[in-house]
Amino acid sequence: MPVVHVSPAAAPPVLAPVPPPGMPVLSIDHLSFTYPDGHPALHGISLHVKRGEKIALVGPNGAGKSTLMLHLNGILRGQGSILVAGLPVNRANLPLIRAKVGLVFQNPDDQLFSPTVFEDVAFGPLHMGYPEADVRRRVEKALHQVGMQGYLERLSHHLSVGEKKRIAIATVLSMEPEILVLDEPTAGLDPRARRSLIALLRSLSLTMLVSTHDMRLVKDLFFRMVIFDEGRIVADGPTDMLLEDAALLEAHGLEQP
Amino acid sequence: MRADLFDRYQARASLVHALDPRAKVVMAVLFILSNVLLPDGAWAAFLISWGAILGISLLARLGPGFVVNRSVVALPFVLAAVSAIFSVPGRPVAALELGAWRLLVTEAGLIRFASIVVRSWLSVQIAILLTATTHFPDLLHALRHLYVPKMVVAVVAFMYRYLFVLADESTRLLRARDARSPRPEGGGGLSAAWRARVAGNMVGQLFLRSFERSDRVYSAMLARGYTGQLLTLNPHAMQAKDWLALLLLALFSVSIQVFSRL
Numbered sequence: 001m002p003v004v005h006v007s008p009a010a011a012p013p014v015l016a017p018v019p020p021p022g023m024p025v026l027s028i029d030h031l032s033f034t035y036p037d038g039h040p041a042l043h044g045i046s047l048h049v050k051r052g053e054k055i056a057l058v059g060p061n062g063a064g065k066s067t068l069m070l071h072l073n074g075i076l077r078g079q080g081s082i083l084v085a086g087l088p089v090n091r092a093n094l095p096l097i098r099a100k101v102g103l104v105f106q107n108p109d110d111q112l113f114s115p116t117v118f119e120d121v122a123f124g125p126l127h128m129g130y131p132e133a134d135v136r137r138r139v140e141k142a143l144h145q146v147g148m149q150g151y152l153e154r155l156s157h158h159l160s161v162g163e164k165k166r167i168a169i170a171t172v173l174s175m176e177p178e179i180l181v182l183d184e185p186t187a188g189l190d191p192r193a194r195r196s197l198i199a200l201l202r203s204l205s206l207t208m209l210v211s212t213h214d215m216r217l218v219k220d221l222f223f224r225m226v227i228f229d230e231g232r233i234v235a236d237g238p239t240d241m242l243l244e245d246a247a248l249l250e251a252h253g254l255e256q257p
Numbered sequence: 258m259r260a261d262l263f264d265r266y267q268a269r270a271s272l273v274h275a276l277d278p279r280a281k282v283v284m285a286v287l288f289i290l291s292n293v294l295l296p297d298g299a300w301a302a303f304l305i306s307w308g309a310i311l312g313i314s315l316l317a318r319l320g321p322g323f324v325v326n327r328s329v330v331a332l333p334f335v336l337a338a339v340s341a342i343f344s345v346p347g348r349p350v351a352a353l354e355l356g357a358w359r360l361l362v363t364e365a366g367l368i369r370f371a372s373i374v375v376r377s378w379l380s381v382q383i384a385i386l387l388t389a390t391t392h393f394p395d396l397l398h399a400l401r402h403l404y405v406p407k408m409v410v411a412v413v414a415f416m417y418r419y420l421f422v423l424a425d426e427s428t429r430l431l432r433a434r435d436a437r438s439p440r441p442e443g444g445g446g447l448s449a450a451w452r453a454r455v456a457g458n459m460v461g462q463l464f465l466r467s468f469e470r471s472d473r474v475y476s477a478m479l480a481r482g483y484t485g486q487l488l489t490l491n492p493h494a495m496q497a498k499d500w501l502a503l504l505l506l507a508l509f510s511v512s513i514q515v516f517s518r519l
Contacts (some may be wrong), residue, residue, distance in 0.1 A: 070476070073479075073480050075476050075479055075480065095482060095484065098479070098480060098481065098482050099482060101480075102480075103480040105473065105476070105477055105480075107473070109422055109470075110470065110473040110474050110476075110477050111477045113415065113418060113419075113474050113477065113478065114414070114418070115393060115394035115397060115414055115417065115418060116394045119394070119490075122490060123478075123481050123482075123483075124481040124482055126488045126490070127481060127482035127483060127484070127486075127488060128482055132490055135490065136490075155393075155394070156418065157418060157421045157422070171481065172480075172481070175481065175482070
């Protein structure tokens with residue numbers, strides 16, 4: 001995004017209090033949400049995620065997975081409570097929450113809105129208030145994590161879909177979030193790009209919440225699976241166990257890999 | 258559609274490319290201003306200006322014909338100045354009868370029209386030179402440095418970023434329409450009015466899709482901490498060569514103004 005000189009008197013970096021150990025990194029309790037047009041999207045969702053867990057959210061289209069994700073960083077606000085690393089998601093905490101929850105949208109074109117890759121990846125830390133040297137360091141680190149080191153000065157609209165998806169993840173990693181939330185990361189990717197994205201996700205040690213239809217991805221990478229249907233959590237347990245229950249999967253629009 | 262269809266930047270290793278973008282923007286504006294202030298009929302001065310543009314073009318390793326080729330697209334807009342032929346008082350050269358009106362073509366009017374054409378053409382060439390030698394993101398930075406309001410620059414940046422996406426969407430809409438537009442044998446088909454309505458609906462669709470996309474982009478910006486203040490980093494610093502180039506151009510503009518009035 002175009003440029004304003006970062007003034008030295010700018011706001012100090014947004015830093016959150018350190019959460020006590022053992023506390024779940026994400027606690028959702030009885031979350032309900034209805035769209036303004038009256039369409040009910042979520043009914044009493046409760047979910048607790050420990051640090052380092054990788055969870056797959058699966059379910060048919062329209063089940064409420066994306067709606068839930070938009071609640072995690074306060075873009076949508078419903079009834080019930082959401083705690084991110086002990087912090088309640090409310091208006092006052094939004095800047096802190098948005099630094100802790102890295103949300104990667106489905107369409108990378110929506111996520112990459114700056115003229116160059118550098119500016120996109122720098123957007124997060126810059127708005128958190130970090131000084132220039134720190135921002136540059138974070139950008140380099142994030143691009144290194146996704147394996148796109150040489151892409152600093154490239155224009156976002158020159159990249160292929162696979163490259164865009166990786167940069168989109170980098171834009172969020174530069175904020176050093178506590179939890180990475182991805183909406184359909186492998187949708188629309190060819191097998192090679194898909195494999196390299198899976199390798200990338202495997203290499204990241206963050207807590208992860210991924211919404212996907214790709215059951216093979218779920219089997220490969222996620223030890224815990226949560227099945228959604230019509231705004232409710234229908235099942236929540238170890239992936240291996242749930243994947244063996246063909247009837248359960250069929251009933252909720254899924255299939256065995 | 259190729260991603261670089263709208264990119265005007267030509268990457269070269271030249272002196273002009275290496276100048277600070279701020280200096281280039283100011284020089285371009287100064288040059289255009291100088292052209293505009295030249296009096297009507299100052300053909301020698303126009304020629305010298307064009308020579309300068311050619312010179313800069315060669316210095317930027319773009320070749321002599323590059324800028325001229327691209328400038329042709331702007332010529333039709335000059336037709337807006339046609340009224341100048343009839344409105345300047347002076348020695349009449351010919352007369353035109355249009356219904357009840359009698360329009361007088363004057364010599365001074367013709368000279369003015371020709372001068373406007375030449376001035377516009379030169380200004381367009383300068384703009385093309387600027388965009389060909391300056392990376393677009395740098396151009397945006399330069400505008401910000403020059404105190405162009407944040408919102409204006411932001412609008413330009415978003416437009417540039419999503420122009421290609423918009424073009425893609427409209428291509429898709431057009432393809433969908435073409436796939437459902439058979440023509441019966443022997444010609445015929447529906448009226449132009451109906452087709453115009455369909456085109457109108459498509460434009461509406463495009464607007465709606467863009468509007469919804471803007472919502473998603475806004476969510477993405479919120480998700481990365483946007484609170485209403487747009488921030489980025491400033492990597493540019495003016496060096497001696499930038500000031501020198503600026504000075505040279507200022508001197509050139511002043512001397513050509515003096516020369517044209519001798």
